[in-house]
Amino acid sequence: MSTTDLPLPTVRPAHAPPGVGHLRGTRPFPAEARESLQDTQLRRNLGKATGVIRAKRAAVVDEVPDWEALRLAGSAIKADVMARLPELLEELEAAVTARGGVVHWARDAAEANAIVLDLVRATGADEVVKVKSMATQETGLNEALAEGGVAAWETDLAELIVQLGDDRPSHILVPAIHRNRSEIREIFLREMPGVDPDLTDEPRRLAMAARAHLRRKFLSARVAVSGANFAVADSGTLSVVESEGNGRMCLTLPQTLITLMGVEKVVPTWSDLEVFLQLLPRSSTGERMNPYTSTWTGVTPGDGPQEFHLVLMDNGRSGVLADPDGRAALHCIRCSACLNVCPVYERAGGHAYGSVYPGPIGAVLSPLLTGITGGDDPNASLPYASSLCGACFDACPVRIDIPDLLVQQRAASVESHGRPTGQDVAMRAARIAMTSPGRFRAAEKGLGLGRALGGRSGRITALPWPASRWTSSRDVPVPPAETAREWFARTRPGRER
Amino acid sequence: MSAGGAAAARAEVLGRLRTARDAGAPRTAPGPVPRDYARHGEHDPGSPGALALLVERVEDYRATVTRVAVAGAVAGAVARLLADAGSVAVPPGLDRGWLGGTSAAVLVDGEPRPLTAADLDAVDAVVTGAAVAVAETGTLVLDASSQDQGRRLLTLVPDHHVCVVRARDVVGTVPEALARLDPLHPLTFVSGPSATSDIELDRVEGVHGPRRLDVVLVG
Numbered sequence: 001m002s003t004t005d006l007p008l009p010t011v012r013p014a015h016a017p018p019g020v021g022h023l024r025g026t027r028p029f030p031a032e033a034r035e036s037l038q039d040t041q042l043r044r045n046l047g048k049a050t051g052v053i054r055a056k057r058a059a060v061v062d063e064v065p066d067w068e069a070l071r072l073a074g075s076a077i078k079a080d081v082m083a084r085l086p087e088l089l090e091e092l093e094a095a096v097t098a099r100g101g102v103v104h105w106a107r108d109a110a111e112a113n114a115i116v117l118d119l120v121r122a123t124g125a126d127e128v129v130k131v132k133s134m135a136t137q138e139t140g141l142n143e144a145l146a147e148g149g150v151a152a153w154e155t156d157l158a159e160l161i162v163q164l165g166d167d168r169p170s171h172i173l174v175p176a177i178h179r180n181r182s183e184i185r186e187i188f189l190r191e192m193p194g195v196d197p198d199l200t201d202e203p204r205r206l207a208m209a210a211r212a213h214l215r216r217k218f219l220s221a222r223v224a225v226s227g228a229n230f231a232v233a234d235s236g237t238l239s240v241v242e243s244e245g246n247g248r249m250c251l252t253l254p255q256t257l258i259t260l261m262g263v264e265k266v267v268p269t270w271s272d273l274e275v276f277l278q279l280l281p282r283s284s285t286g287e288r289m290n291p292y293t294s295t296w297t298g299v300t301p302g303d304g305p306q307e308f309h310l311v312l313m314d315n316g317r318s319g320v321l322a323d324p325d326g327r328a329a330l331h332c333i334r335c336s337a338c339l340n341v342c343p344v345y346e347r348a349g350g351h352a353y354g355s356v357y358p359g360p361i362g363a364v365l366s367p368l369l370t371g372i373t374g375g376d377d378p379n380a381s382l383p384y385a386s387s388l389c390g391a392c393f394d395a396c397p398v399r400i401d402i403p404d405l406l407v408q409q410r411a412a413s414v415e416s417h418g419r420p421t422g423q424d425v426a427m428r429a430a431r432i433a434m435t436s437p438g439r440f441r442a443a444e445k446g447l448g449l450g451r452a453l454g455g456r457s458g459r460i461t462a463l464p465w466p467a468s469r470w471t472s473s474r475d476v477p478v479p480p481a482e483t484a485r486e487w488f489a490r491t492r493p494g495r496e497r
Numbered sequence: 498m499s500a501g502g503a504a505a506a507r508a509e510v511l512g513r514l515r516t517a518r519d520a521g522a523p524r525t526a527p528g529p530v531p532r533d534y535a536r537h538g539e540h541d542p543g544s545p546g547a548l549a550l551l552v553e554r555v556e557d558y559r560a561t562v563t564r565v566a567v568a569g570a571v572a573g574a575v576a577r578l579l580a581d582a583g584s585v586a587v588p589p590g591l592d593r594g595w596l597g598g599t600s601a602a603v604l605v606d607g608e609p610r611p612l613t614a615a616d617l618d619a620v621d622a623v624v625t626g627a628a629v630a631v632a633e634t635g636t637l638v639l640d641a642s643s644q645d646q647g648r649r650l651l652t653l654v655p656d657h658h659v660c661v662v663r664a665r666d667v668v669g670t671v672p673e674a675l676a677r678l679d680p681l682h683p684l685t686f687v688s689g690p691s692a693t694s695d696i697e698l699d700r701v702e703g704v705h706g707p708r709r710l711d712v713v714l715v716g
Contacts, residue, residue, distance in 0.1 A: 011512030013520065045697070052698045069534035079527040086514040099681070105507040157704060158695035174695055181696055203696040207704050214705065219614050235680040245653065245691040245706025252649045253614050263514065270680040274672035275534070277686075285694060288554065289634035292706060293686035294649075300683050302611065303641050303648040314510045322517035324524075 014107070015371035016316030021109035021140040022168075023316070023370050025354015028381035032352035042178050042349050049177045050340045056286025057337060057395070064282065073275045075399040078331035081266060082321060088233040088266045089312060095236025099298020101308040106260075112313045113144035116225060116258055119309050120150050123256050125222045129214075131240060131247045132156035133227025134334055135260045135313060137169060137356040141225070152225065153217050155246035157210050164191035170350030170358065172336040173284050178349055181206065214246065224250035224305070228261040229333070230276060231310075234269050237297045238310070241280060243290050251294050257305035263312050264321075264330040276333060279397035284335035316369035325408045326368045331398045332361050338392035338402060344385050353385065354378050360392035364405040367412070375417040383409035407431055538633055538669025547632045547667050548714060554635030558689020559702055560710040568715055571661055572597035575624060578659050578711045582621035586612055586651055590644020591624060595661060606647055617654035623707075624659045625652055628684075630667045631674045635688055637662060637712065638674060642682035649683055658707040660687075664716030 016023050025032060036042055061067055081088060093103040104119075106112035112135075120128055128145065130136065130152050142152040142163075154163045161176040162169050165187040169175030176184070181201040188195055188206060192213050199209055226247070230239040238259055240247045251257060267273065273295075281290040299308050321327050339345045339359030350358035355366035363386060367379040374380070383406045386392075392402040411431045482490070540546035552562045563574045576598030579585055584602040596603055604620060606612045617623075626645035627637045637660055639646045652658050668674050678684060691706030702708060 011509070011516045013513045013517035049698045066534040069531070072531050073534055076527060076530040079523075080530060083518065083522065083527055085518055086511050089511065089514070104503065105510045107506055107509055107513075111506060155705075156695070157693045161695070174698065176695060177698075184696055203699045203701045206696055207693055207701045211704055215618075218705070219618060232680060237680040243691070244693045244695075244704035246704065248649065248653050248685065249705050252653055263510070271672070271675060274675045277675075278534075278671050287688070288557075289631075289636045289686065289688035291558075291688050291690070291692050295680065295684045295686075297681050297683075300641065303683055304650075312510070314513060318510070318513035318517040320517075321514060322520040324521045327521045 013318035013322035014314065014316065015319040016369045017108050017110070018370070018373075020113070020144075021138050021315070022356045023138060023366050023379075025378045027354070028378045029348075029352055029354070029385045030381060032354065033348040033385070036349045036352050037347060039349075041180070043347060045178055045180045046346055046349055049174065050346050053174075053286055053340045057283060057340065058286075060282045060286055060288055064278070070275055070278055071397055071399050074279050074333075074397055075331065077267060077272050077275060078398055079328075081264070081268065082327050082330060085263065085266070085321065088268060089263055091233040092231055092236060092266050093312070095232075095234065096238075096298055096308075096310050097236075099236050101236070101298040101310055104309060104311045106311055106313040106315070108315045109139035109313070110144075112139050112260055112311055112315065113141050115311050116141060116260060117145055117148040117150060119256070119258050120145065120223050120225075121148070123223050123307075125150070125256075127151040127153060127221070128223045128225050128258075129153050129155050129217055129221040129250050129254065130159075131224065131226040131242065131250045132159050132175070133225070133260065134172060134356060135227045135262050136225060138262075138315065139260070139313070141260070153214070153221075155214055155217070155250060156242075157207060157244060157246075160210055160214070161187060164188070168351055169356060171339060172334050172357070172359070172362075173339075174336075178351070214249075218246075218249040218253055221250075221254045223256045223258065224254040226250055226257065226259045228259050228265055229280070230273060231261060231266045232268075232270050232273065233266050235297055237270065237295050239273065239293060239295045241277075241290050241293045243285065243292065245292055248292055248294055251296065252304050254305055256307040256309070258309045258311065260311045260313060263314060263317050280333055280335055283333075283337040283395070283397040316371075319371060320365075320368045323368065326364070326405065328400050329361065329365045329368050329405055331400050332365060333398060335397055337395040337397065341391040341395045343387060343389065343391075348385070353382060355382075360386060360402045360406070361396075361400065364402060364409050367409050372409075372413050372416040375413075377416065380413040380416060383407075383413055534672075535670060536672045538673070540632060540669045542668045542673065543665045543716075547669050548664055548716075550632040550669075551630055551635060551662075551667050552714065554632065555637075555689070555712055556635075558635055558692075558710075560635075560689050560712060562712045562714055564714045566716070568592075568594075571595045571713055571715055572599075574713045575599060575659055575661070578713070579622055579624075582657065584620040584622075586617055586620045586623045586655060588625055588645055588647025588651055590647075591626065592645065595624060606651055611648070612651070614650055614654050617650060620655050622657040622659060623651050623655040624661070627660050627662045627666060629674045629677050630662045631671055632667055632669050634671060636671075636674070637687045638678060639685045639687060640678065640682050641684070642679070649685060652685065652687075653706055656703075656707055657709040657711070658687075659711045659713065661713045661715060664714065667714075 158176040171177040185201040628640035
């Protein structure tokens with residue numbers, strides 16, 4: 001039937017609906033973080049792991065002379081994608097369909113899960129093998145499949161550790177980053193049927209145990225579910241970037257492949273991948289190139305799955321796209337470099353963020369996707385899970401200005417409260433002042449008043465309400481005689497912009 | 498889901514995105530994408546510099562590289578690498594001369610029938626060519642539509658992959674490689690043996706893909 005015959009549906013951009021999937025925890029960040037900060041094992045594991053990966057990333061980024069040019073190109077390609085997202089998706093749909101694939105559209109997580117479950121049931125299979133995918137974590141697909149009587153087997157080693165440990169992922173790239181080798185050994189001994197009881201905690205032995213455990217599954221699986229790192233609109237080509245070969249197993253051996261991706265993953269042309277295939281591996285695992293990248297287009301007779309379904313999911317992305325400031329969060333390529341450089345993530349760990357998207361990007365992406373429903377929404381606290389140090393922007397391969405987005409989302413969080421707190425008022429004022437050089441200059445002028453209040457002691461000991469709630473227990477230093485801007489103008493005349 | 502429901506979902510997602518695209522449009526439309534990054538590397542494709550860099554980068558992944566000067570020397574190199582293999586799988590278009598020195602039993606995909614995953618699980622090694630290799634990243638690209646690289650499962654299930662790369666197929670950069678490839682063919686980019694860093698970020702070679710990768714570089 002023709003789709004143009006339908007009445008025009010509601011076209012308002014939408015947030016991800018609550019009640020399904022994993023975009024929101026149950027408690028605010030400070031409550032969660034307080035708990036994880038007391039876990040010294042967790043802090044040791046995280047400190048070691050993020051330290052290792054920061055050093056690896058720095059080494060392989062430093063050897064690329066055109067890194068900044070690649071970042072600028074990556075950022076611009078993503079901005080272009082956002083400016084014509086619906087058109088690119090229609091182009092992708094046509095290309096995939098022309099090559100024998102079937103394209104489905106999902107408004108939200110529940111609909112995406114239902115589509116995948118129906119597709120699996122249609123094959124008659126009662127289990128699927130899975131490639132690590134943020135989109136399917138976001139929708140809670142495994143739980144939805146289990147409710148429908150379909151077992152989902154995670155095949156990425158870290159996801160397997162999380163699944164067998166009945167745990168939650170805590171990192172985008174290394175979901176079991178919070179577990180050390182002896183904890184992993186215990187999980188395997190407890191949960192892996194037929195495992196060698198003499199298993200040691202040597203990483204090689206643990207990896208070989210996982211290989212043996214999954215080998216039978218791969219050779220017998222009839223259906224696989226994957227996410228996608230990139231989808232090329234003009235050719236219909238999908239891409240999965242991975243390390244272990246579990247992705248290749250899932251993408252190659254089963255008869256049916258179902259790929260679930262967020263709509264923002266589309267890129268216009270094949271040659272755009274020349275940018276992202278350089279940015280992503282160096283930023284994420286700190287390698288010049290990840291061991292395996294697979295690309296496929298529709299169905300290839302005689303090679304790989306003979307049935308291919310692509311599910312294109314909104315689940316709040318339209319709501320983010322409609323936000324002129326926030327839409328840059330959709331540029332994220334899920335490399336997790338911002339997690340590894342973040343002092344807050346390194347100490348609090350991924351679980352404290354509640355959402356499957358932790359760290360600096362998660363602190364903006366999660367509330368943008370779900371919207372903030374009020375002061376008691378756990379996601380309302382996420383934009384404060386940052387010291388605004390700026391390391392995340394420097395590490396981001398597509399130049400997402402995460403600190404700026406955090407400030408924007410703090411303002412959104414404030415606006416969702418019924419009655420603003422003192423911190424809310426201060427953040428809102430800071431946002432107003434800091435978004436325009438003229439306003440910032442005017443705000444600086446007001447600082448002279450503060451010097452008068454301080455008198456000769458150089459401390460302000462009493463301010464009128466509401467600021468008296470601060471000065472009743474602490475002094476405030478008087479503002480400096482000269483602002484940074486004035487100092488700059490004095491010492492470098494003629495250069496102030 | 499009914500066909501009507503699916504069509505409604507499609508119309509609604511696209512409708513939302515059209516509204517959002519305009520509502521959230523930046524004040525200034527994005528300009529053309531600046532592509533000031535290096536398309537070509539320091540070394541010309543097939544040049545001695547490109548070959549030397551490829552060797553260094555492939556070995557960095559703990560794969561081996563055997564260099565031979567002429568095509569006639571490939572068979573000897575392959576035979577040495579397959580010394581322990583009792584059986585070897587190959588794609589139908591592989592240069593059979595490359596197998597001249599090996600005593601392993603040879604299974605050819607499609608002759609007489611396509612090899613299954615179970616067949617391949619029982620063979621010791623696979624020998625293929627490559628479509629292109631990227632020196633800077635130490636990456637080999639396999640094109641499944643090419644007769645000497647073969648279907649994707651051939652290079653996935655066996656535990657040992659011997660890949661023969663011709664000097665003229667070695668480029669410097671990722672952009673140069675993509676320009677030579679057809680996105681409509683199934684492609685696999687291979688950089689070293691299968692690996693994981695999921696346990697305390699210690700790299701362990703060999704999980705589900707071939708645990709041993711040997712490259713023979715010709716020319």
